[in-house]
Amino acid sequence: MRGLRQGGVVRIEVGASVSMNKPTLHLVCGKIAAGKSTLVNELGRATGTVVVREDFWLARLYPGEQNSLADYVRNSTRLRTAMAPHLIELLRSGLSVALDFPANTPASRVWMRSLFEGAGCAHQLHYLDVADEVCKARLRQRNESAEHEFTVSDEDFDLFTAHFVPPTADEAFEVVRHGP
Numbered sequence: 001m002r003g004l005r006q007g008g009v010v011r012i013e014v015g016a017s018v019s020m021n022k023p024t025l026h027l028v029c030g031k032i033a034a035g036k037s038t039l040v041n042e043l044g045r046a047t048g049t050v051v052v053r054e055d056f057w058l059a060r061l062y063p064g065e066q067n068s069l070a071d072y073v074r075n076s077t078r079l080r081t082a083m084a085p086h087l088i089e090l091l092r093s094g095l096s097v098a099l100d101f102p103a104n105t106p107a108s109r110v111w112m113r114s115l116f117e118g119a120g121c122a123h124q125l126h127y128l129d130v131a132d133e134v135c136k137a138r139l140r141q142r143n144e145s146a147e148h149e150f151t152v153s154d155e156d157f158d159l160f161t162a163h164f165v166p167p168t169a170d171e172a173f174e175v176v177r178h179g180p
């Protein structure tokens with residue numbers, strides 16, 4: 001890997017790669033419609049990589065129950081509790097995992113750290129640094145296409161974005177930054 005250690009965080013140049021022989025947990029951090037799922041699709045094309053999508057599971061396990069931020073927090077917490085042992089076993093078995101769960105708060109990243117530490121594997125936190133205006137334009141297109149599991153209003157975007165916290169050096173993740 002090519003990178004520069006800054007305050008406990010390895011800043012990896014986009015295009016740098018983790019060893020193909022070692023399982024890696026790929027995490028994504030970015031606002032709604034920043035391109036996290038698109039990036040996860042790309043990462044999932046690598047041999048030996050499994051994609052696991054939070055929205056897919058939430059829509060199927062809790063249909064009609066995703067109507068507020070409180071609903072999301074409750075249901076995603078339940079899903080993470082159920083999925084953690086499975087994700088750790090996938091990583092321990094030698095598979096890489098591209099995890100399409102937002103790593104958008106320090107608390108969510110603590111849970112994700114428990115996964116790669118529990119599996120004893122490498123990780124990369126892909127931070128998609130995209131302006132709100134770009135995300136909202138993409139969100140409107142996504143809503144119009146009706147291809148995503150959930151429709152998100154501009155108001156919901158603002159509500160969720162108010163809780164967004166970019167990764168910091170003291171969290172000591174291997175960060176791959178995408179954006180300006």
